[in-house]
Amino acid sequence: MTxxxxxxxxxxxxxxxxxxxxxNGGTALSSPSSFDTASQVSEDDVFSTGSVYESITESAxxxxxxxxxxxxxxxxxxxxxxxxxxxxxxxxxxxTAVELVTDSYERYxxxxxxxxxxxxxxxxxxxxxxxxxxxxxxxxKPSGWVTAKYDIVDGKYLYNRCHLIGFQLTGENANERNxxxxxxxxxxxxxxxxxxxxxxxxxxxxxxxxxRVTPIFSGNNLVCDGVQMEAISVEDKGxxxxxxxxxxxxxxxxxxxxxxxxxxxxxxxxxxxxxxxNETEYVLNTNSKKIHRPTCSSVKDISSNxxxxxxxxxxxxxxxxxxxxxxxxx
Amino acid sequence: MNIIICLDNNNGLLFNRRRQSRDSxxxxxxxxxxSESTLWMNEYSASLFSPETVKVDSDFLEKAEKGDYCFxxxxxxxxxxxxxxxxxxxxxxxxxxxxxxxxxxxLTSRMLIKSTDFAGxxxxxxxxxxxx
Numbered sequence: 001m002t003x004x005x006x007x008x009x010x011x012x013x014x015x016x017x018x019x020x021x022x023x024n025g026g027t028a029l030s031s032p033s034s035f036d037t038a039s040q041v042s043e044d045d046v047f048s049t050g051s052v053y054e055s056i057t058e059s060a061x062x063x064x065x066x067x068x069x070x071x072x073x074x075x076x077x078x079x080x081x082x083x084x085x086x087x088x089x090x091x092x093x094x095x096t097a098v099e100l101v102t103d104s105y106e107r108y109x110x111x112x113x114x115x116x117x118x119x120x121x122x123x124x125x126x127x128x129x130x131x132x133x134x135x136x137x138x139x140x141k142p143s144g145w146v147t148a149k150y151d152i153v154d155g156k157y158l159y160n161r162c163h164l165i166g167f168q169l170t171g172e173n174a175n176e177r178n179x180x181x182x183x184x185x186x187x188x189x190x191x192x193x194x195x196x197x198x199x200x201x202x203x204x205x206x207x208x209x210x211x212r213v214t215p216i217f218s219g220n221n222l223v224c225d226g227v228q229m230e231a232i233s234v235e236d237k238g239x240x241x242x243x244x245x246x247x248x249x250x251x252x253x254x255x256x257x258x259x260x261x262x263x264x265x266x267x268x269x270x271x272x273x274x275x276x277x278n279e280t281e282y283v284l285n286t287n288s289k290k291i292h293r294p295t296c297s298s299v300k301d302i303s304s305n306x307x308x309x310x311x312x313x314x315x316x317x318x319x320x321x322x323x324x325x326x327x328x329x330x
Numbered sequence: 331m332n333i334i335i336c337l338d339n340n341n342g343l344l345f346n347r348r349r350q351s352r353d354s355x356x357x358x359x360x361x362x363x364x365s366e367s368t369l370w371m372n373e374y375s376a377s378l379f380s381p382e383t384v385k386v387d388s389d390f391l392e393k394a395e396k397g398d399y400c401f402x403x404x405x406x407x408x409x410x411x412x413x414x415x416x417x418x419x420x421x422x423x424x425x426x427x428x429x430x431x432x433x434x435x436x437l438t439s440r441m442l443i444k445s446t447d448f449a450g451x452x453x454x455x456x457x458x459x460x461x462x
Contacts, residue, residue: 085427087346087429091346192425193338193425193426193427193428194426194427196424196425196426197345197350197351197426197427200351200353200422200424200452200453201351201352203451203452204351204352204353204354204451204452205352239348240348241348242346242348243345243346243427245427289447289455318339318425321423321454321455323339323421323423323457
């Protein structure tokens with residue numbers, strides 16, 4: 001080994017140690033915990049040193065995905081009906097030292113022979129975040145795209161054109177290499193919260209986040225089983241952002257043929273619950289951004305200019321910035 | 331003492347032992363709110379504030395006195411509920427991932443006395459709710 005190579009190796013090792021001693025993993029996700037969980041997190045172990053370094057290769061490859069296979073679906077616990085995502089590898093992302101850069105970029109894999117998206121990799125910085133409203137992406141038909149509508153799905157449509165790297169992060173519109181067929185549930189409940197967290201962190205700190213999204217397909221399936229999302233904040237060595245999760249490409253109440261994208265109602269889903277969901281209507285105060293039951297006593301005090309009704313789900317309204325009334329608790 | 335916490339749309343507090351979000355305007359507001367008394371927090375939260383504006387102690391919930399403010403991120407204040415005068419919640423009005431959530435049953439015995447929206451630095455609309 002030449003002296004130059006030795007120096008490079010030492011520098012890479014120091015960088016890896018500095019980064020990953022701050023990015024220890026938490027426990028794998030289970031059902032949402034109560035505040036009691038917080039009491040178990042002592043100040044000392046919030047960023048205690050982990051053993052992650054031991055799993056990092058000394059000779060850092062150009063890309064961790066060139067040498068390490070992405071997580072396989074066999075290693076992911078099956079969707080438990082409760083959480084749209086699950087932590088994997090103790091939330092430690094699989095980046096290598098050379099990938100931890102502070103120059104913003106975005107890179108998308110070419111479609112494979114089945115027309116499927118591959119890994120999307122980026123360094124998110126403020127300089128590549130969008131400055132304009134999102135454009136039309138309807139021209140793209142990702143692999144496995146089969147239009148289907150169900151009353152039990154928020155917004156009716158089962159599938160969304162899911163950005164691998166969310167629009168709010170890089171401003172990509174109709175890029176076929178960045179759009180997959182994903183359920184509404186995965187898009188909104190599984191992926192969006194992580195995109196929000198990265199976007200707001202970058203806006204607030206002006207730091208950079210290395211972010212990789214890997215769609216995971218079984219065999220020749222045209223619809224992915226889910227996406228692996230990995231991220232780490234660079235300048236603060238993972239203190240701000242550090243996760244490695246898998247978001248399930250499922251839709252509660254719907255069965256999907258992942259080979260083709262065809263779907264049907266799960267026979268276990270009762271008709272009554274479908275009807276209940278469909279008939280729920282809320283009264284909105286468009287000024288205070290509150291959601292009320294139609295029977296709430298506050299409704300009569302809402303000015304007609306600020307009053308609206310909506311048949312959308314509570315979660316959809318919350319995602320639009322509304323919050324439930326504390327009195328009627330819709 | 332008065333408790334201050336920040337929550338997302340699902341009452342989430344933390345994910346992977348890290349705060350869900352932060353906002354400098356919110357921090358300035360917290361400092362202004364507590365300017366007449368002491369603002370307590372632990373080491374983890376102190377990185378969000380100027381050192382001269384806060385008092386940092388790992389046992390701050392024990393030491394906080396009547397009228398003081400305690401900024402909470404990764405500790406449980408429920409053992410001190412008898413001491414709590416007000417609970418001030420800042421809602422991000424965003425959905426973030428969470429594996430530690432706030433049990434809002436502690437609010438059932440309290441009244442929401444004030445709710446105010448304001449624009450943050452990186453958040454379009456943050457809601458300040460004061461429960462007494």
